[in-house]
Amino acid sequence: SLRINKGMHVDGNWPALGAAAAVAHSLGLTPAQTAQAVQIAACQLPMSLYLPVRSGDTSRNTYLGHSAQLGQSAALAVASGITSPGNAVREYAHVVLSKEPEPFDDTHGFHLLQAYVKPYAAVRHVHYGAWAACMLRPALDPDKIEHVILDVYEEAVIYCGNRAPQTPLQAQFSLSFGLAAMLGWGRLDPWVYREPQFQDAMLRALEAKVQVQVDASWTQQQMRGARLRIECSDGSRYEQEITAVPGDAQMPFTERELVDKFLGYCEASMPLDSARLWARQLLVAPTNTHPFPFWNLPQEKTPC
Template structure:
């Protein structure tokens, strides 16, 4: 049986009750976080540009573009909502695919469910199967795939989104195989674009192409059954001596959504900056640390991090999200990293500018040996008076081992959502999402996501 056939069996035959309750709780948390960051991202330039093109080319207005009054075709809604959700880089991550799972998957599931007038169970199940397909591919291909320059949010996410769309559109086994095969040819996304608008585009790209692949397959479009594991297929092209066999063996028995989970972000920057941000804010508080006291900041990192945080001297707000130098300096100077940290095009605070050159990343073999804890870091601060302050290796706040509390997550959602819709409406959405699977018509949710963003 080909990989496409095995994945299709899982996608078509999995029922919501097959997923453990703890996994479904993760889905509800992911939905709350994701809709919040979509609403917050609706005002960002990348999201606005996509909407302008969607207005001109968007087709039948059946799906909501979150945070706006625009309605458009499912593929355009998936693209627009995916870009908005990833625009701040405030959306969740998972080591299961070394990327951002929830924005692409929920942009896909909401577009399909709204177009089909489906219920909340359809959205939840689409998310589950899409997550597990992405994670299985990640288990086969990573970390080599990611280190070679591929942005897994898009390359693995496109297959996950095709699986989610196939389930949401009720495709049969053959149609699902064709959707996955087509998605294999649509998958792309390069890490060299980190720090530009194209990075958030990747999330929308995965969602759009997942919806497109499933929609075409439903109408009879075909792809090779060996598109995933053939000699010139997806795994051979994207992987290095990778094999899908073992990664697919546990589908439906072990659940990546439960075993690996998702990390919800407390800061709107790359996840690999979060552990150092936590550590430096803590050192600042405990030692009344001032930037002028600091001679050097060394951040011990694993082998993946330098290829992600590629902007030591960032020139734009988007580049600052992928700059260890900026994020570390902002944590010390301001004692926080939030939306305001990324408002201006350049770094205007002279204290942050002066501290940035003192921040260096240092390879740490012990962190590379435990790559599954990929967001961990080791921070050393050398002071001008000769003292050395250290923070031991630890995961960031929001990591599955240190999850945000339900109340903190809700406050994050309300803060994000209220940038586009009234806070009381946001609170009502939060209540709905506590019972996602019980929503009888997903339009009862999407109608509340209409905002005043142009």
């Protein structure tokens, strides 16, 4: 297993390993060939930077496409007879990351079942503070908030430490922005990233009041969570600790919550009736049904 170094962004590197395995499986390659595809991808993994997230540039959005392209190329290479050393992933950890790879999880469970659905339009690290704010918000008057302290694990600060973000991408990687949006409006969805609300004076004032601190215990235990403390001008104080958010394995989304999120995110791009139809097709249609119209178009029979 690999973990990125500070200054790196995960989307442009080892997602290619998963893509290589997926394409190899789709091609009907053997398990040994699938492992070879992963190693071929590991021989040439790129170094993707966190820099565009800090600057607010959208080049970060090209990272996953690059990873998918590399994974596909690696699988097709194996199918054509190209070989790879069997220890490329470990060598990548040594040469590029200057560390030993973490022990590989060889249990027989499906990691896909550990995937989560994000309720909010932000990086997962932002969700814990935002959910804590959501829990406290009914008792709060945003105009009376004077001090806000957010304790989180170190990884959240590394990847989501942007302050006073000026672009939506910066804001999606901002602990303080997500927290302020939830305190101010009770929502953290695409709407908050649009003008005029994105530069709203109330939102910006709340964001500036947020002090972010690292919880050493959570960091050491590799736990995710948030502890939110708020002091108001009338002397009232509020505190909420969160160690799981909706969408986590221990707090799975209900079907109703999933549909509501899908419909909400579609509202700016398609009529509500069309969005409902798509949702119904995705959730309950027979497995041989093509939910999206463009998938029904004739396709050439290519390997991928």
